[in-house]
Amino acid sequence: MRRLxxxxxxxxxxxxxxxxxxxxxxxxxxxDYAEMTENQTVSARAYLAEAQTPLPEGAVFGRFxxxxxxxxETLTLPHPDxxxxxxxxxxxxxxxxxxxxTYKAFHDAGYAVxxxxxxxxxxxxxxxxxxxxxxxxxxxxxxADLAAFVGTxxxxxxxYGNSMGGHIAMVMAGTEDxxxxxxxxxxxxxxxxxxxxxxxxxxxMTGFYSAIGFGANYGFGRGDWTFASRDQSQPxxxxxxxxxxxxxxxxxxxxxxxxxxxxxxxxxxxxxxxxEMAASSDHLAGITAxxxxxxxxxxxxxxxxxxxxxxxxxxNCRTKRFEAARHCIMHEGEAxxxxxxxxxxxxxxxxxxx
Numbered sequence: 001m002r003r004l005x006x007x008x009x010x011x012x013x014x015x016x017x018x019x020x021x022x023x024x025x026x027x028x029x030x031x032d033y034a035e036m037t038e039n040q041t042v043s044a045r046a047y048l049a050e051a052q053t054p055l056p057e058g059a060v061f062g063r064f065x066x067x068x069x070x071x072x073e074t075l076t077l078p079h080p081d082x083x084x085x086x087x088x089x090x091x092x093x094x095x096x097x098x099x100x101x102t103y104k105a106f107h108d109a110g111y112a113v114x115x116x117x118x119x120x121x122x123x124x125x126x127x128x129x130x131x132x133x134x135x136x137x138x139x140x141x142x143x144a145d146l147a148a149f150v151g152t153x154x155x156x157x158x159x160y161g162n163s164m165g166g167h168i169a170m171v172m173a174g175t176e177d178x179x180x181x182x183x184x185x186x187x188x189x190x191x192x193x194x195x196x197x198x199x200x201x202x203x204x205m206t207g208f209y210s211a212i213g214f215g216a217n218y219g220f221g222r223g224d225w226t227f228a229s230r231d232q233s234q235p236x237x238x239x240x241x242x243x244x245x246x247x248x249x250x251x252x253x254x255x256x257x258x259x260x261x262x263x264x265x266x267x268x269x270x271x272x273x274x275x276e277m278a279a280s281s282d283h284l285a286g287i288t289a290x291x292x293x294x295x296x297x298x299x300x301x302x303x304x305x306x307x308x309x310x311x312x313x314x315x316n317c318r319t320k321r322f323e324a325a326r327h328c329i330m331h332e333g334e335a336x337x338x339x340x341x342x343x344x345x346x347x348x349x350x351x352x353x354x
Contacts, residue, residue, distance in 0.1 A: 031129065031130055031131055031132070033132075033224075033225075033256035033259065034224060034225055034226050034227070034256075036227050036253055036254075037227075040227045040253070041253075041254065043232070044227075044250040044253050044254050045250075045254065047232060047246060047247075047250045048247065048250050048251060048254075050243065051243060051244050051246075051247045051250070051331075052097075052098075052100065052247055052251065053100040053101040053104065054100060055075075055097060055100045055103065056077055056100065056103055056104045056107060058077055058078060059075060059076065059077045059100075059103060060075070060076050060077075060078075061073065061074065061075050061123075062074040062075075062076060064116065064145075064148075064149050064152070066144065066145050066148040066149070069125070070119065070125045070145075071124065071125050072116055072117060072118070072119065072124040072125065072145060072149075073096065073116070073117040073122045073123040073124045074114060074115060074116055074117075074149075075088075075096040075097075075103075075114070075115045075117075076112075076113070076114040076115075077103050077107050077112065077113045077114070078112050079107060079110065079111060079112040079113075081110075082110065082111055082112035082155070083109075083110045083111055083156075083348075083349075084111060084112075084155065084156040084157060084158050084181060084348070085111065085112040085113070085114060085153050085155060085156070085157050085158070086106050086111045086112070086113045086114075086157075086158045086159070086160050086348070087114055087115070087116065087146075087149070087150055087153070087157060087158070087159045087160070088102065088103070088113060088114070088115035088116075088160050088161075088162075088165070089115070089116060089118070089146060089159065089160070089161040089162065089165030089166070089168055089169050090115060090117060090118070090121070090122070090162055090164075090165050091162040091163030091164050091165055091166075091187075091189075092121070092134065092163060092164040092189075092260070093121055093134065093248060093252075093260040094121070094122075094162070094163075094248060095117070095121075095122050095123075095248070095251060095252065095255075095258045096115045096117055096122055097251065098247065098248055098251065099115065099162075101330070101337065101341075102160075102330070102341065103115075105341040105345065106160075106341075106345065109345045109348075109349070111158075111348070114153070116145070116146060116149050118142045118145065118146075118164075118165070118168060119136075119141065119142060119145065120134065120135055120136065120260065121134075121258075121260045122258060123257065123258070128216055128264075130224070131257075131259070131260075132224045132225055132259045132260060132261040132262075133216065133218065133260075133261070133262070133264050133267075134260050134261070134262060134263040134264060134267045135215075135216060135264045135266055135267050136266065136267050136270045136271065136274075137266070137270070138270060139167070139168065139171050139270060139271075139274035140171070140175070142168045142171070143168055143171040143172040143175060143176060144176065146168055146169065146172050146176075147172050147176035147177075147178050150172075150178050150180070151178070156181050157179070157180055157181060158180065158181050158182050158183075158184070158348050158351070159172075159173075159180050159182075159183045159184070160183075160184045160186070160344065161183065161184075161185050161186070161188065162185075162186040162187065163186065163187050163188065163189045163301070163302065163327065164189045164271075166185035166186060166187070166188030166189060166293075167188060167189040167190070167271075167274065167275060167278060169183055169185065169188075170183070170185070170188065170278050170287065170310075171274060171277075171278055173286075173287045173289065174278065174283040174284070174286045174287050175283075180289050181289065181290075181351050182289055182290040182291065182292070182347065182348060182351040183287075183289060183290070183291045183292070184291075184292045184294070184344045184347055184348065185291065185292065185293045185294065185307075186294045186329065186330075186340070186344075187294065187295060187296050187299060187301075187302060187304075187307070187327050187329055188293060188295075188302070188307045188310075189271070189275065189302045190275055190278070190279060190302060190303065190306035190307035190309075190310050191275050191279070191302065191303040191306035191307075192268070192271060192272070192275070192301070192302055192303070193300060193301060193302065193303060194268075199272075202268060202272075203268075203269070203272045205265075206219065206265040206266070206268040206269040206272070207269045207272075209265040209269075210265050210266045210269045210270075214265055215264060215265050215266030215269065216264055216265075216266060217264060217265055218262055218263070218264055218265075219262065219263050219264065219265055219268060222261070222262035222263060222264075223261065223262060224259075224261045224262075225252065225253070225256075225259045225261040227253055229249075230246055230249050232246045232249075232250075236328075237300040237301065237326070237327070238300070238301060238326055238327045238328035238331070239326050239327075239328035239331040239332055240298075240326055240332060241331055241332050241333055244328075244331035244332070244333070245328065245331055247331060275306075278310070279306065279309075279310055279313075281313060284310055284313040284314050285313070285314075285315065287314050287315070287316075287317075288315050288316060289316065290316050290317075290347075290351055291311065291314055291316060291317035291318075292317070292318060292319075292320065292343070292344065292347040293307055293308065293310070293311040293317060293318070293319045293320070294319075294320050294321075294322070294329070294340060294343060294344065295307050295308055295319060295320070295321045295322070296321070296322055296325040296326055296327055296329050297321055297322065297323035297324060297325060298323075298324060298325060298326050299325075299326060299327045300326060300327060301326075301327035302327060304321070307319075308321070320343050322336065322339070322340065
């Protein structure tokens with residue numbers, strides 16, 4: 001028995017040491033980004049030339065600060081006579097440029113569009129010395145940032161939130177004093193999939209590691225971005241279309257400052273806590289603005305059933321499911337993307353905001 005206890009203690013010490021090493025290995029001094037070879041750079045540029053829509057003419061990057069020193073990236077496409085302003089809240093890791101085709105579609109439909117990159121991604125402020133780590137201290141900070149940004153916009157406002165951005169929008173809708181005409185949620189992050197770990201186990205593990213000071217560590221098997229982590233000829237869990245599935249990967253490869261590689265323990269823990277709060281009956285009942293929730297039938301990133309259940313619990317929400325789509329629904333092909341844009345624009349047009 002003593003021998004077994006010693007072995008178990010030894011294992012615990014080794015695991016503890018590995019956690020410490022993983023947590024601090026890339027957090028001292030200037031962060032070193034993985035470099036791409038010349039061939040990889042050529043490959044990435046060729047891929048994006050086919051996959052990525054250029055930003056529309058007139059789109060302008062800017063900065064917004066709610067807290068001193070926490071500068072957040074914005075991207076605005078003005079309209080001379082807008083029906084309303086659509087505030088775009090991006091998904092996890094997504095640079096605002098990824099949404100170029102959505103900016104164009106909304107603008108062509110008569111809307112001004114402005115996006116806000118949340119803390120920790122895009123060209124916004126990064127909370128950790130290793131800027132590649134996906135980390136959230138508290139979703140209420142992200143909600144408050146979004147509410148403050150919305151408060152700077154003149155005229156009627158609509159919100160379009162993708163995945164993590166959809167969750168931030170719903171936190172704001174139920175906790176902040178904002179005047180929003182309607183919300184369109186694209187594959188909203190209502191509850192995450194946790195891969196090989198059962199949901200309860202993942203929650204317990206990440207909560208424990210966060211509580212003992214390892215929240216900033218990558219989750220098991222996670223690490224910084226590398227070009228070789230993807231085979232661009234293959235589909236991904238996010239998209240079944242290889243010609244578009246790797247758009248974000250290639251974009252951040254060419255611009256390392258945009259990289260958000262993988263999730264930390266704290267990110268998972270805070271996401272689980274926040275999505276559970278946002279799924280509570282009291283929270284959902286308080287969201288009275290019209291809501292459209294667009295879901296994917298083959299979503300392997302977030303749980304479609306949870307998003308649809310949340311929609312049913314809101315007083316004024318309807319769901320539109322695209323049965324064959326995966327989570328990166330806008331990368332599944334031009335016809336799919338056009339159909340989603342049309343659904344959202346028709347919904348926004350149906351809301352009397354002007």
